[in-house]
Amino acid sequence: METRILGKTGLEVSLIGFGGIPIQRCNQWEVDEIVENLFLEGVNFIDTARAYTNSEEMIGEALKKWGRDHFFLATKTPQLSYDAVMADVQTSLNELQTETIDLYQFHNAKTMAAYETIMSPNSGYAALQKCQELGLIKHIGITSHSYEVLDRALDEEKFETIQFPYNIVENKGAALFAKAKLKNVGVIIMKPLAGGAFMNADYALRWVAENQDISVIIPGMDSVKQVLENTKVGNDFIPLSHDERKIFEADANALGKTFCRRCGYCSPCPQGIDIPMQFIVEGYYRRYDLEEWALDRYRSFSANASDCVQCGECEPRCPYNLPIRDMLKKTRELFDPLI
Known part of the structure; x- marks a missing residue:
């Protein structure tokens, strides 16, 4: 598996990582098989979140069988205040069944007001600094769908990683990633498959991987089949050919801009609609x-x-x-x- 350095964290991470959103639909035995195959295919970066219901819990259980030491664990909190962030870190440690978490991130800081709350004195960021001092976490990152929030975070140089959506139809992050590279901030790519909207996942991942400013791509996977298909990109990376690029661009143009990325944040629906x-x-x-x-x-x-x-x-x-x-x-x- 091709590896890249996750910015100033110094972590050597696999080009293809694991996004833990969709395993909420899985049984424990399925997650056990997924984690086993992540290990066999050379994936060493796992991303999950407190907001992904039982994702942390199932990953923690699977790692008991296949080895905590084989993976860098990243998770996230949607909380902003000191006490709430501290509580989430402890819950994550318990659910993941680990003594330390490699990367703890603020989850989807939506607005500048949310960012300012996180960074205010004795608030969320101070809590993660305290967790670092206690050895509960190793590195601090931030995720957002807002370019402006992450651009400011890069300017203030408080975070070791950023996480942002990036694919052929959501490509404005390229300038942000170039800035992060200059500041030695690791770049984690979410939504590389636009929530499964693309016909050809291989083309989509290879398109993203061509950008040398990014560190790790974390497609969500809920089956061994998806693990084997997606890890081929990192195990034998080949840039898109001219013909492949034309095919993929046509697929993207048909998709347009207004489409569902399958993040699941809209759930639950009171009427039970998926x-x-x-x-x-x-x-x-x-x-x-x-x-x-x-x-x-x-x-x-x-x-x-x-x-x-x-x-x-x-x-x-x-x-x-x-x-x-x-x-x-x-x-x-x-x-x-x-x-």
Whole structure:
């Protein structure tokens, strides 16, 4: 597996890391198999978060079998205040069943106001500094979907890593990563597959990996099959050929800008709708000529877009500010006449 240095942390991390969001859908035995195959394929960087329900717990249990020492562990807190951050660190240590966490990050600092709260005296950042002093964590990072927040974080030079979305249709981070490289700040890439929206994951990961300013790519994976497919990029990295690039660009152009990244932050829906899955099946129907498969899947859902009551609880949670209610309406208009 190709490795790169995670900025000033000095950690030599695998080019392909593991994003722990989707294992919330898995059983423990499935996570055990995933972690085993991460080890076998040379992946040494695991990213999870307090917000990913039981992700930390299942990763911690799997590492009892396959070895804590083989991996750098990164997790995150959405909390801002000193006491809440301290409590989250202790919970993460317990769930991951470890004495120290390699990288602890502030999770999705959405606004400049949130950032300023984190950095104010005796607040969240001070808590992580204290955890460093106690040996509970080794390094401090920050994640955000806001370019402006991370740009300021780089200017203030308080963080050792940043984490930001980056793929062919969300590529404004390139300038941010170049700045981070100059400041020796590690760059962690989330959403490299745009939440599974791309037809060809191999092309998507290789496109991201071509950027030498990034340190590690963390696609979310919930199966051994995905681990084996995604790690090929790091184990035998080859830049995209001219023809491959043209194919991938056409896929990206068809996708556009307003699409679901499957982050799951919109959940839970009061009506029980799996919102990301609605948009996945719609995409397969419209773009990938899999009409029959998509319609069958839509019919199989216990709740679907037709059950949306337009309450709007999902929309404030979306980091991309997507018009989810309007998108669900379009999904309903596509499928309902076919049922």
